[in-house]
Amino acid sequence: MPLSLVYYAKEFLRGEWARKFLAAKTAPLEIPPYFRNYPELTGKTCTHHLFCMMACPAPGAIDVISTPEGWKPRIHIGHCIRCGLCVEACPNGVLSSGRILESMFYDNTRLSFSFRIDVDQTKCMGCGNCAVACPVNKLIDAQMSHGGRASTDDLLLKVSEGKCKVLHVEKCTGCKTCEHHCPNEAIRVARLLEAVHAPEEDI
Amino acid sequence: MTMLQSLKNFVRSKSIHVAYVDVGSCNGCDIEVLACLAPRYDIEQYGIFVHNNPREADVLLVIGAYTPGWEEKLKGLWEKIPDPKAAIAIGNCPISGCLFARPHTLVDPPVAKHIPIAVQVPGCPPRPTEILSAILSVAPTVFKDYEVRK
Numbered sequence: 001m002p003l004s005l006v007y008y009a010k011e012f013l014r015g016e017w018a019r020k021f022l023a024a025k026t027a028p029l030e031i032p033p034y035f036r037n038y039p040e041l042t043g044k045t046c047t048h049h050l051f052c053m054m055a056c057p058a059p060g061a062i063d064v065i066s067t068p069e070g071w072k073p074r075i076h077i078g079h080c081i082r083c084g085l086c087v088e089a090c091p092n093g094v095l096s097s098g099r100i101l102e103s104m105f106y107d108n109t110r111l112s113f114s115f116r117i118d119v120d121q122t123k124c125m126g127c128g129n130c131a132v133a134c135p136v137n138k139l140i141d142a143q144m145s146h147g148g149r150a151s152t153d154d155l156l157l158k159v160s161e162g163k164c165k166v167l168h169v170e171k172c173t174g175c176k177t178c179e180h181h182c183p184n185e186a187i188r189v190a191r192l193l194e195a196v197h198a199p200e201e202d203i
Numbered sequence: 204m205t206m207l208q209s210l211k212n213f214v215r216s217k218s219i220h221v222a223y224v225d226v227g228s229c230n231g232c233d234i235e236v237l238a239c240l241a242p243r244y245d246i247e248q249y250g251i252f253v254h255n256n257p258r259e260a261d262v263l264l265v266i267g268a269y270t271p272g273w274e275e276k277l278k279g280l281w282e283k284i285p286d287p288k289a290a291i292a293i294g295n296c297p298i299s300g301c302l303f304a305r306p307h308t309l310v311d312p313p314v315a316k317h318i319p320i321a322v323q324v325p326g327c328p329p330r331p332t333e334i335l336s337a338i339l340s341v342a343p344t345v346f347k348d349y350e351v352r353k
């Protein structure tokens with residue numbers, strides 16, 4: 001009996017054992033350097049293309065603001081889901097996060113945008129707000145009257161026979177101005193994001 | 204506060220009970236909270252015990268964007284937790300509604316409108332490390348002056 005007590009004490013009063021028993025054993029409370037965290041500014045010049053905002057899937061996560069030093073993207077923590085799409089979409093490498101820029105460089109990939117416009121013909125009332133609001137239309141026909149009727153077929157979209165018709169979807173820049181001006185939620189702009197393998201000279 | 208009282212507060216802050224509630228999430232954050240329990244992160248080695256009994260809890264983890272089904276219920280649950288208590292919002296959902304905060308959405312974020320939130324852990328989902336450090340950072344403040352307040 002006394003022998004076993006001595007043995008017990010000898011075993012458990014070792015400093016090393018006591019430390020291991022009482023202190024936390026794993027040390028996970030650090031974030032690895034390759035973690036894709038909130039995008040950070042690299043210091044490169046932003047040209048206000050807004051591709052970051054278009055690519056962003058989270059409402060209210062990113063905006064591009066005008067500062068005395070020029071345009072600057074701003075990430076809103078609490079909205080941003082750290083997907084890294086803005087980093088990939090930016091043509092100038094203004095943002096960086098984790099190893100996204102490096103792997104884009106080595107894989108020679110980039111994101112390309114295209115846009116699709118859907119008009120729900122049962123909801124469309126033919127008011128023409130979309131066609132009048134569209135900034136692309138404004139460049140083609142500055143005289144466009146309210147109601148969205150026009151004579152030229154170069155327009156991106158116009159109203160004919162009481163319904164909105166999309167004529168040249170390839171001219172769309174994806175701004176969604178029409179969507180915000182439609183009183184009946186009849187027009188929808190889809191932004192199609194595609195990862196493409198870029199030709200050598202593109203990057 | 205006497206020496207004994209501060210010692211009691213200190214010891215209490217080393218033994219935190221955590222309950223979590225999902226008020227309508229995509230389950231991403233729930234999985235990260237569960238990852239905290241797994242051996243890789245092992246939340247219990249810090250003296251944090253996770254169970255699902257609000258009557259025993261000190262810290263409530265709120266996950267999700269607050270769907271209509273939680274009206275009344277979340278508040279009642281919060282009131283069941285004995286003082287002292289703190290609520291931590293896990294993920295973007297309770298902070299902003301995350302991807303669900305779209306026009307015509309049914310969710311009603313932020314959760315801070317409904318119960319007081321002490322700490323917010325942004326991310327979709329946040330890393331288990333971030334959840335762990337958030338719980339560890341509120342642990343000392345929950346019981347800070349409990350002995351004198353009591």
Ligand code: SF4
Pocket residue numbers: 039052055056057058061062075079080081082083084085086087
């Ligand atoms: S990382 Fe994703 S969610 Fe965050 S700002 Fe960029 S695109 Fe939006």
Ligand code: SF4
Pocket residue numbers: 117133134135136137156157171172173174175176177178179189
């Ligand atoms: S999203 Fe396209 S169609 Fe709509 S207003 Fe902008 S450029 Fe015009």
Ligand code: SF4
Pocket residue numbers: 228229230231232233266267293294295296301302326327328329
């Ligand atoms: S914050 Fe993201 S991962 Fe967490 S519940 Fe919300 S949508 Fe899911």
